[in-house]
Amino acid sequence: xxTKRRFIQAMVIGSIxxxxxxxxxxAALAQECAPFEVFAKDWKRGVYPDGEAVVGTKRAGTRRLxxxxxxxxxxxxxxxxxxxxxxxxxxxLNVTRTWTLQDGTLVxxxxxxxxxxxxxxxxxxxxxxxxVGGTGVFRGAHGSVEMRAPNGDGDRMVSFDISCD
Numbered sequence: 513x514x515t516k517r518r519f520i521q522a523m524v525i526g527s528i529x530x531x532x533x534x535x536x537x538x539a540a541l542a543q544e545c546a547p548f549e550v551f552a553k554d555w556k557r558g559v560y561p562d563g564e565a566v567v568g569t570k571r572a573g574t575r576r577l578x579x580x581x582x583x584x585x586x587x588x589x590x591x592x593x594x595x596x597x598x599x600x601x602x603x604x605l606n607v608t609r610t611w612t613l614q615d616g617t618l619v620x621x622x623x624x625x626x627x628x629x630x631x632x633x634x635x636x637x638x639x640x641x642x643x644v645g646g647t648g649v650f651r652g653a654h655g656s657v658e659m660r661a662p663n664g665d666g667d668r669m670v671s672f673d674i675s676c677d
Contacts (some may be wrong), residue, residue, distance in 0.1 A: 513538075513543055516636045517535050523662055524587050527605075530651060531602020536602060536608050538552065541558070541671075543669045544615075545646075545649055545650055545651075545652075545653055545674060545675060545676035546566045546625060546674070546675070547671070547672055547673050547674065548579070548671075548672050549580075549670060549671045549672070550577045550578065550579060550585055550586070550587050550611075550613075550670050550672075551578045551579070551580070551599055551667060551668065551669055551670065552575040552576070552577055552578075552659065552667065552668040552670050553576055553667045559625055565594045565597055565626075566594065566595065566626060567594055567595065567596065567597060568594060569593070569594040570591065570592065570593050570594075571591075571592055572589070572590060573589070573666070574588065574590075575587075575588045575650040576588075577611065577613065577670070579665045584586045585613055585614060585658070586611060586612050586613040586614065586662070587601060587611075588606055588609065588612075588670070588676070589609070589610050589612075589660065590608065590609045591607070591608050592605040592606065592607065592608075592624070593606050593607075595623075602625055602626065602657045603625070603626040604623060604624070604625055604626075605623065606621075606623055607621065607622055607623070607624055607641070608620075609621070609629060609641055609657075611670070611672075613650075615645045615648050615649040615650070616646055616647045616649045616650040617642055617646055617648065617649050617650065618643055618645075618646045618652070618653055618657070618672070618674070619643060619645045619646060620641035620644060620657050621640060621642055621644055622639070622641035622642055625638055639658070639659045639660075639668075640656060640657070640659075641656065641657050641659075642655075642656055642657075643655045643656060643657055643672065643674050644646075648675075649676075650674070650676060651674040652677040653674045653675070653676050654674065654676075654677070655672065655673045655674035655675055656672075656673050656674075657670060657671065657672050657673070657674075658670075658671045658673075659671075
């Protein structure tokens, strides 16, 4: 059963990477499995059905990835499920993330405390995830990724602290 589940997971991850890679610009971002940074811009978010988060609600979104010069280098996507809505309106999400770059795809998972159960435009200043795998030059990747909004404009600096076995 575990083998079948891993095969299905690998097929899903591979499909995400293949679909994302076909939409990538021709920018040359020479990557290796080592720490690096990119920037996430052009935020497109899914919305909550009925305008409010409830446990079990799902949403997804995407951002274009850029290097320091603004050259497109890839695509970031996420899928999130609400696992708790607190009395103060803060929403706890379980999130799966993919970063598809020229030389491979990274996959991360994590929890996020979203500050507002209704307004998805209100974003936390810093988001962390665990990198649990990858394809291409990132095969066997593990480590962490931190996304932070240094300018308060919604754009994110994405810092990977990874290595591969």
